[in-house]
Amino acid sequence: MFPAYTPSAGWIEVICGSMFSGKTQELIRRLRLAMIAKQKVQVFNSSLDTRYGASHLISHDKVKIPCQAVKRSKEILRLIKNDTQVVGIDEVNFFDPGIVEVCQKLAYSGKRVVVAGLDQDYRGKPFAVTAKLLALAEYVTKNLAICMICGAPANHSQRLSNSKARIDVGAADKYEARCRKCFKPEKS
Secondary structure, eight states: OOOOOBTTBOEEEEEEESTTSSHHHHHHHHHHHHHHTTOOEEEEEETTOOSSOSSEEEOTTOOEEEOEEESSTHHHHHHOOTTOOEEEEEOGGGSOTTHHHHHHHHHHTTOEEEEEEESBOTTSOBOHHHHHHHHHOSEEEEEOEEOTTTOSEEOEEEEOSOOOOSOOOOSTTTEEEEOTTTOOOOOO
16 A cells, blocks of 8 residues: 655655544554564654643554654754654644645655644634645545444544634543534534
8 A cells, every 4th residue: 555665755645534533543553564664763743732641642542652742843854863764743733834844845855754633623624734735645544433423434523612722632522523414513
């Protein structure tokens, strides 16, 4: 499915979908496979994502891998080591618009860049950085969750809290997966 790493070929892979669709779990799986293949891997997450800890990517089912938390996308370029072959970035939707250029630079420098993030917010509106990366990526994986109301395939993240902020970090305490029929988007 994914080509073997070659020093001259870089590319971008995007794993997207709703909350609880297994995005982080799939990102971790791909990064672990690269590590098993003895590839040099560096992993990053937004410092906004404090749900399970700052020093690890941790999926909702507690699968984890060490990472570096960064506040701004440009920090990734400063932290990348020359011999890194694979770069993992979780919660790409939390990053500033510069993350698109960062991913492009890394790919053009010959690195495999694997990002995961929400493609839509709680209103069903696309996250711009994810949408741009989807357009630029060589490989795209769209994960679906299971609707918590009816059990159908779920493509939406229903916010349960009263927050009006576009980014409101949380898990099952604030969100649940919903299908198209059961999703009730808030009016913006």
